[in-house]
């Protein structure tokens with residue numbers, strides 16, 4: 265592993281010693297060591313280009329004023345407008361957002377999209393806030409980050425705890441500031457406001473394309489194989505539906521309310537209706553409720569963590585019992601766990617490849633908004649599949665040719681693209 269230059273230690277302390285940011289930096293040093301990246305470039309890649317921390321005071325429904333802390337980190341501006349999701353969750357901090365922005369840079373680099381990486385977030389619990397409170401918080405956050413966003417500067421999208429409606433409020437707040445409707449300021453917005461058909465499903469669908477490709481390589485038939493999915497939100501629920509339609513039995517699912525199992529296969533359409541009706545996943549009738557720590561170690565063909573970071577650790581990695589690990593979430597596997605998996609038979613589809621369907625269709629949405637010319641869903645899905653499979657094959661070729669793990673192969677392609685562009689442009693971007 266390459267040693268970390270001194271400025272990076274400074275950045276680590278500025279970013280609050282966050283374990284997620286440290287994990288992103290350690291991955292960068294490892295891949296840079298393998299690829300022989302110039303130390304000056306590593307320093308520039310390890311420290312986000314621009315980070316903004318804002319106070320977001322709002323009046324709650326009770327009349328009380330509460331101030332939330334919001335973040336927007338633009339990891340890079342080298343390769344085009346920066347692009348990345350906005351996350352609402354209690355644990356959000358500057359280090360987590362910085363790490364996620366760095367992973368976005370490698371992801372858009374790997375996918376060859378004309379963007380740089382960014383991420384945003386507000387430390388809050390959206391499940392305990394009313395719609396009015398969420399709207400006031402989103403609009404105020406947008407006002408506070410206004411100086412550093414724009415359709416050619418930085419474009420947000422949904423992530424954990426945010427959705428199409430959040431994007432609609434951002435689009436409206438920005439549009440009222442500039443004086444005209446500006447759909448291209450965000451992606452993942454409602455179709456009625458210039459959103460892209462198929463964007464909501466894109467991340468889960470992209471995960472499914474990767475899983476089927478991996479199964480093909482491993483000569484495993486989808487029909488009759490099994491899956492375990494952590495997270496039943498945007499990514500996890502769509503993935504479950506896609507797998508169900510292809511005859512893969514989803515035998516266990518977990519979310520923040522608990523974990524359930526049915527070895528005969530969970531009825532995904534019925535579970536989707538149950539959760540859409542506002543009921544808790546773990547109250548779904550006819551299944552066994554299992555302890556959360558049993559979910560990830562359940563025997564299955566495909567394990568898909570689609571919730572949060574750092575859930576596969578040195579502690580549970582030796583007990584995983586899956587053939588394919590499909591990382592729908594960002595950063596679900598720690599560096600230590602990754603080393604354990606690299607020495608096992610597990611076929612890892614790394615996050616920056618596996619969940620890249622979301623930003624890929626976000627790119628399609630941005631292009632359509634700029635051109636004011638809209639595609640139909642079959643065009644979107646065909647193009648998504650084409651770009652996902654192209655990236656998957658590039659990763660596999662790189663892994664075989666350089667004898668790298670899939671993660672190192674994917675990271676090397678993403679990091680190299682950004683490093684090359686930085687080297688060619690000069691020191692400013």
Ligand code: NAD
Pocket residue numbers: 422423424425426467494495496497498499500518519520521570571572573592593594619620622623
């Ligand atoms: P979401 O808010 O729609 O869903 C999150 C899910 O995770 C929910 O089911 C929630 O209950 C579950 N969860 C939260 N805490 C949990 C815990 N402690 N244990 C188990 N489950 C827990 O979020 P999402 O958009 O589906 O994002 C999930 C992951 O996918 C995140 O890592 C996100 O960064 C990544 N991702 C999302 C997109 C996208 O387009 N939405 C794109 C790329 C990557």
